Amino acid sequence: MKTTSYIKSSLLPYVTTLVFMFITCITSAQTVNSDQTQSNNEFKGIVLDSKTRTPLAYADININGTHIGTITNNEGEFLLKVPIVYMDKNIVVSILGYEKKEINISELKKDNNKILLDVSLTELSSINVYGAKNAEALVRATLNRKNENYYNEHAVMTAFYRETIKKRNRNASLSEAIIQINKQPYYNLKNDEISLIKSRKSTDYSRLDTLAIKLQGGPFSALYTDMVKYPEYIFDINNLSQYVFSFDTSTQINNRPVYVVNFKQSINNKQPLYYGKLYIDSETLALTSAVFNLNVEDKQLSSELFVRKKPRKVIVYPTEASYRVDYRTKNGKWYYGYGNIQLTFKVNWKNKLFNSVYTLNSEMAVTDWKLNDTSAYQGEKLKPNVILTEKTSGFADPKFWGEYNIIEPEKSIENAIKKINKKLERADS
Structure with missing residues (x-):
């Protein structure tokens, strides 16, 4: 018997879906041939x-x-x-x-x-910047200047994507992929496309107790943190009145002064919305970075945002939903560089004394890109509702990624990879 359940939005949660499934079997890792390359130094x-x-x-x-x-x-x-x-x-x-x-x-x-x-702090006046006399006016000016500040040419981006699920502090599932993003110009309302170049995974369902958890949306979830391209998932010009904005201490990025703007939902709005910080270049008003969370204080409402379907005897609600997006600049124009999502859920079984805590993290970093080169776009096209673990057959050795740049694994993930590879070596011997 299998029962599935999902995480679902005009908010970001609606495009980040979680699947809860009763465990019926244990999957095993499979080897994948490694790439060999001598054209790079590491x-x-x-x-x-x-x-x-x-x-x-x-x-x-x-x-x-x-x-x-x-x-x-x-x-x-x-x-x-x-x-x-x-x-x-x-x-x-x-x-x-x-x-x-x-x-x-x-x-x-x-x-x-x-x-x-070295730390670099810069004090900036919080008024009269491009006519902005308050923080909300500054944010409006930022949103209005996206066509001037961001690349308005087609780009094919190569990116590394990693997705992990932990029960408490133990890694239970690890998926990684090299993808290509068919990135549309920022003025274009057409959505970006993603294709899968190569991937690997390992899932230890024994660590997930009686539930398996899968992320639906995969790389698209991290891509949609690009709030300049996809303001409808966070906020745009039309719904800024739902938020309160204020100035924080300014900072720098790339030796350029940056305004820091705090935002939170207005007290009159009871729906779960976001709170966090926007980092805005003081010279061009480009959004350079954003770090924000979803308000999950109302367990029922926030659970409805994330969970589409679940076993009847299970109560699931988020305790944390945090997001990050970073932009990079080249030749005076900005582009999406990195997205990160971390979700923590409590799972309560009815008539059971103890609950379980699961943490899911997905991150994606652009490692290379080319402008106006449609011939570079290749691989299997993915749908926005993709479950990456179902597109991937097994794991591989550390040289699997060949010449591709990846995000160095953290110690806990690195240890999990080492254990997987030892199992593969024993299976081959």
Whole structure:
């Protein structure tokens, strides 16, 4: 017997769907042939605060003059694969609130690189910026300038996507994929398309107790955090009155001053909406980054947003729904670079004393892209309701990704990968 259940929005939750399924079997990992490549040099390291030595998560690392890059994981670690033809170039390391740093690639070691960034704070006046006399006016001006600030050319983006599910603190499911995004111009109302290049997965249903959880939407969920391209999922000009905006302490990105705007839903609106921070370039009014959460205080309403279907004896509700989107800039224009979603759910079985807590994280980083090159778009086209774990047959060895740039796995995921590979080795012996 199988019962399914989903996470579902004009809000982002409606495009991020969770599937709850009674366990009837245990799946096994399968090997996939690895790619071999000698056209790249690989560099590993960590990005740290220069004073506190605190790891800096979500720092951008790009090869100067190219569209190739990666991003640090939650522990500040990175892995960057550099084509040999670019070995004479610099890498550029940047993150909100810190001074940008350039390093010649020839100075990097193969492993254990430590890149230190200095904090950079800038005080900005909160009035008379492009005529904006309050925070809401600034946000309106930002939304009105998307055609000027963002790429309005067709692009084919290569991206790395990772999706994990944990029960408590134990990894239960891991899926990774290389995808291509057929990115439409920002003025174009046509939705972006995604195709699957290669993927791998491993699911240990024994750790999920009696429920299996699958994410419906996969890479599309992370892509839809692009609130400039998809304002209907978060807010646009027409519904700003549902929110209250205020200025926070300003900061910098890429040595440019950035306004920080707080937002939250108005007290008169009882529907679950968002709260968080917008980071807006003070010179161009481009949105450079956004970090926000869904208000899940009302368990019933927030559960209705996420859950389409579930076993009758199970009560499911979110305790956290957090989102992040980062944009990168090249030649004065901005484009989507990174999206992250973290969802935490409590699952209560009726007539049971204890509940279960599941955390789902999906993230996607653009690692390369080409303008106006439709011939570069390839792979199997995915639908927005895709369940990635059902499109993937098994796991693979660490060299599976070949020349593609990926997000360095965190320690817990890395340990899970090592255990999977040991199982594969024993199965092959």
